[in-house]
Amino acid sequence: MAQQHETTLSAQRGREGSPWxxxxxxxxxxxxxxxxxxxxxxxxxxxxxTAGGTVFGALQSIRSARGDNFLFLKLFTTSTDPLPAFVGFLGFLIPLIAISLAFDAVNSEFNQRTLSRVLAQPIYRDAFLMGKFLAGLFTMALVLVAIWLLITGLGIFSLGIAPSGEEVARGLLFLLVAIFYGGIWLALALLFSTIFRQPATAALASIAVWLFFMVFWSMLASMLAQALAPIRLGLIDEVLAQAELIQNLTRISPNTVFVEATMGLLNPTTRSFGLVLPSQLQGALLGSPLPLGESVLLIWPHLTSLIAVTILLFTVAYVLFQRQEIRA
Amino acid sequence: MDDYVIEAKDLTKRYGDFVAVNSLNLQVKRGEVYGILGPNGSGKTTTILMLLGLTEPTSGWVRVLGFDPARQPLSLKAHVGYLPDEVGFYGGLTATENLVYIARLNGLRRAEAEQRIAKALERMGLQDVADHKVKTFSRGMRQRLGVAELLLKQPEIIIMDEPTLGLDPEAAHQFLGTIRDLANDGITILLASHLLHQVQETCDRVGLFYQGQIVLEGSVPQLARQVLGGAYRVNIQVEQPTEAVTAALQALSGVTRVHHDGSLYVLEASEDVRADAAAAVVHKGGRLQRMDIVSANLDEIYEQYFKGVSHGTAA
Structure with missing residues (x-):
């Protein structure tokens, strides 16, 4: 009876074998x-x-300020005029890499007429698309880990000390954040590569979205906030409400989320990303670092939202790809 | 009972209002070469994609090797090879690398794969370019690489879409030879083409497609008998033809029709009537100059049939 039930269930669910x-x-x-x-x-x-340039600059300024904690994290976050910090560069290099890895993932298979031949092999479309996504993610991870190791090695070499366990842990968490920040752009480019038959169109569409969030969104956010939460009487409550709205709106952009999460992880003194009122700081030792656990708690929403959006975008691409007619 | 490896019943595919395939019934026997023939847009490729489970039918029933393409695509695709029209490969990879990828997707072990790839490339005469990038390959070489891929899979059924399209006559002829070789190995072959004259000698049976349906099915001589009234056509050139000669030719057994145009007679016959016709001409005092036999041509069958369809006279 139970067995019979099971077979009807599997017949309804349909397909044999693993989708992977x-x-x-x-x-x-x-x-x-x-x-x-x-x-x-x-x-x-x-x-x-960029890594070479920024880290070299950072080393110069770190050497002059010895005795500080978290020197290895400072390698990534110290900016020396006129160069921004390395993480600042990563903020736009990662989307660039992600988009360039995926913008022609599906449409080039159509254009090369390889898609029908590959899908005629004993695999599901699931494995095909997931394989492309994972390959992009792994490639990014490989590049980021390599660069992180390289910079850390450079730090050990020139500073003459080894990174502490906490620094390594914060570094690894930062890598995780960076990989999923890239994951969003990877999934987006993959999505556009299923929608648009021309790789150039897919690339331009991805870059347009990226530029929108990179450049225009913060302007739009403050305009929107002024319209939605106007300051009429100049009360402190109104000012606070508007500032909070601006911040929440800018967090729609993955770039903001990445920058905040990076700050939380690589700059252990970060206690909050929002406005901090003097009353909330009572009893706090200003400038003292948070323990790792507290920092993770602080950036937890950032990390989960990066992962969630990545999964969401991939799912949309997946659904579209499953429904696509494969004849060119 | 015949052993059918491909069966389709009432197979239908609609794209919006457009009916690409309309209640198609198809049965292909094990070991035969079956040709799906018809003009562009008659539903050939759509039918193939449905057989492979690459497109879902709107309605109908399909079994290939007993597998349901919608529910058991992995088992099906492990035993069926597909050569799409204008087959594409990854241009940046070598011939061998392209095949290694396919071998991996098929779950072949490395040693086994290497052995099969070397064998397949050699059989298709590509061993010298095995390590060349595919983007340097000609259309004919790509097509042969496509067959090498099929050989690598060792399938029971091979489905080819427009296999001779875009090949020069020499290459097309060679390729048809390759198809025959594969059939002699015991592989069932389903091929779709609109180049009727090219494939007619290769196919054991053909189905003529028209607007998403098979309107005629059978071996080429059978179709010729059915549509043209005769499977053989004998051209006879007679110097100074007379009424007596015409009458004698018409009276021959097996002759279904006689066209007479100047000194040329065209006989349509259900068998080879050359010897009798020659005797008849000579007996009636005609001077026989030339005689040849033309076996029926699919193009003609197709043309004749659709002339009939448009006049509403054909079956």
């Missing part, structure tokens, strides 16, 4: 493609140059 059959074959092939592509090599070179 062949997933790793796709991942391996796509990663090999990424890592050998000229496109990726150019971006890696770009990252290396």
């Amino acid at each position: 059959t062949g997933l790793w074959a796709v991942v391996a092939k796509e990663m090999a493609d990424h890592l050998t592509s000229v496109r990726m090599q150019i971006l890696e070179l770009l990252i290396l140059i």
